[in-house]
Amino acid sequence: MAKTFDKNDDSVVVIVGSGAGGGTLGNELAQKGVNVVCLEAGKRFTLDDIENDWNTMFGRLSWLDARKGTGDLLAGLPLWVCKTVGGTTVHWAGASLRFKEHEFKAKSAYGNIADANLLDWPLDLHEMERFYSMAEDKMGTTGTHGIPRLPGNNNFQVMEYGANALGYKECHTGNMSINSEPRDGRPGCHQIGFCMAGCAIGAKWSILYTEIPKAEATGHFELRPESMVLKINHGKDGKATGVVYVDADGNTQEQKARVVAIAGNAVETPRLLLNSESSMFPDGMANSSGQVGKNFMRHTTATVYATMPGAVYWDRGTQMAGIIMDEVHNNPNRGFVGGYYMQTLPGFGLAWYSGNVGGMSKDSPGKWGRNYTREVVENYRNMAGMWLVGEDMPQEKNGVTLHESEKDQHGLAVPIVNFEDHANDVAMRNHAFIAGSNVYQAGGSKKQYQLGPFPSTHNMGTCRMSKNARDGVCNSTGATHDVPNVFISDGSQFTTGAACNPTLTIVSLAIRQAENMANMLSQNTI
Amino acid sequence: MTKKVSRRTFIQGSATAGVVVAGSSSVILNTKESWALSTETLSADTAQSLLVMARHLYPHDFLGDQYYAEIVSGLDEQAKNDSALAEKLENGVKDLSKVIEGDRTYHLAFKDQSSGLQLENLKRIDGDDFFETVRGATLNGLYGNPRVAAMFGFEGSSVEHGGYINRGFDDIGWLPK
16 A cells, blocks of 8 residues: 655655656655655546547546647647646657767757757766666667567558668667567557557556556655645745645645655646745746746657558557658758657547648648548548657747736646747758658658647756756756755756657656655755 | 437438428438438528538548438537527528629528539638538547548557457558568
8 A cells, every 4th residue: 555644744755747757756766765745736547547539538638727829839739748647658659769969969069050049968878878778678668678679560661661762771660668578567569559548558658557556565655646736835945845736625735845856747847936936036936047937849840641552551550650760860961950750650530630631731632622531531541641750949939938817727827838940940840841751752652741740749948957057947967956955857857859759868867866866865965 | 429429310311301390409301211310409401501511521422411410410419508509500501591692692591502502602601610610520520430430441449359469450461572
């Protein structure tokens, strides 16, 4: 039975959020004997609650509290992330890639890019390699630690054929945290599809059924679901003393803490700091740099769907079934800095696909009518598809602010999330569109649809790491520069975004943070 | 959603539908193809017009009218507790029943217009609130219907069948070797 802690116990580490960052940090600390209270805004589900139904699971898992998107973002749903125990690891596709060496040194590698707020990370790949390896072992990442890669489904085979025809050298089924064979008490993948609706058999690594039960088994970890943190309290010495939250019954509570670690994804993390303003921190907690909520990155993304000459049945099997890695290098001769990956990704069911091709692609014959149904809808079984994901430029104007008057159900100001493409992002996307279309043309496709970004799933940078306190919010351990016992523990701490899917790096940083934090606790430096 | 819809039985083509109106509700039925669409909130004219409209938006020759009728039934169900929606649908159909030819405007029930005229009228209102409401309902009601989606190659839930690991996840045959 999981341990419970007293609300006045000021020796615990309070973690806000139970996703890739918070859930990993919680388990790692608990394994080291550190007492943890994890406050999660969402509900706790089990595998029995995971169905192969897009609409049902979208409603069950998604963060749907009021948010406003501005700039290039969808106004009503700027982000597609989760509000549930396990956070966005319930819905993630499983791609687990390491940063490239140059991606930790974006400022040095790319130089001065106009209107970009680039900075080198205060750590490098050499430092991170040990933690990447530990994360891959924890997550059962294919293609690492002797774990075989997954077999390739039809959608992958179409991509692979085109990649080979074009001379790409690195195309395979990826490094996926989806069991290719039974491991860690979880089964191998059954090629079910619906990965991003949650894996109904638990073959995909998710905090929900890996880190959380392991943490609870230590007797050092308490999870409180449906607990929304409103504010971090601090003492006269400027150190955090606890958090105020609304519990599952709607009652406002305070949990005392020795350390507060925030892992609420790139909108809620800075929002909590901004909402924790006080006379000592008039611009929000840990915000002397003014960088809290700034530099929001979400990757340069796009999608190419292609009508192939035969049936593909792209919904069968893992959604991110394969990858082309050849475009990830930094070659400014292409007209942009940084690189991108091509990863297979089907649509999310017929209804979603039939609405979105018309709504999002200029190549579509309209949105409705006879030509539309013949060309777009009636070719559904013949579609192949890929997602393009690359590094985007941090910009100060992109980020999270609080609405002046509109409040959410807890009385907190509604977050406004702004994102506008940088010229580099646009140039990269256009290059990727052509490269992706070429892959399918090589396989016989006569018609491709190019779709812009969906609501953002990779959210980073809004409380970034920096060597100097003036440039960012936290240091290389994730501890905030201003408040030594408040840590940033999710993708918000990314200095720059690299090209790869962020989860593996979030988990690796959380393992590293747990090691550092446990040392600091035992040495009484926090 | 599908459970609610399947409580009723509709089977029949719209072109030859006979209409029975009882109070504010309506029943559209036809003996030839034997399907029936009953509505509680929407008028018979509105229900029939929405069915015609849904078919114009996302036409598939191999789909019978009963699948489009389910969309109308779903809208009727929603409108029962949403008077603003009911009003929007009734007014939208009235607007579609306006025929504008040069500087002359006259009235002809949308469902009685020629197919070409119906299309012209839909293009006239493309993108307006009513149009987008019906378009969204059609996308979800038609393509979100598992029986319909299966005909297009979206095979739906697979976990109960053991996924596709032994059922063709890698069965592509046409790619050159």
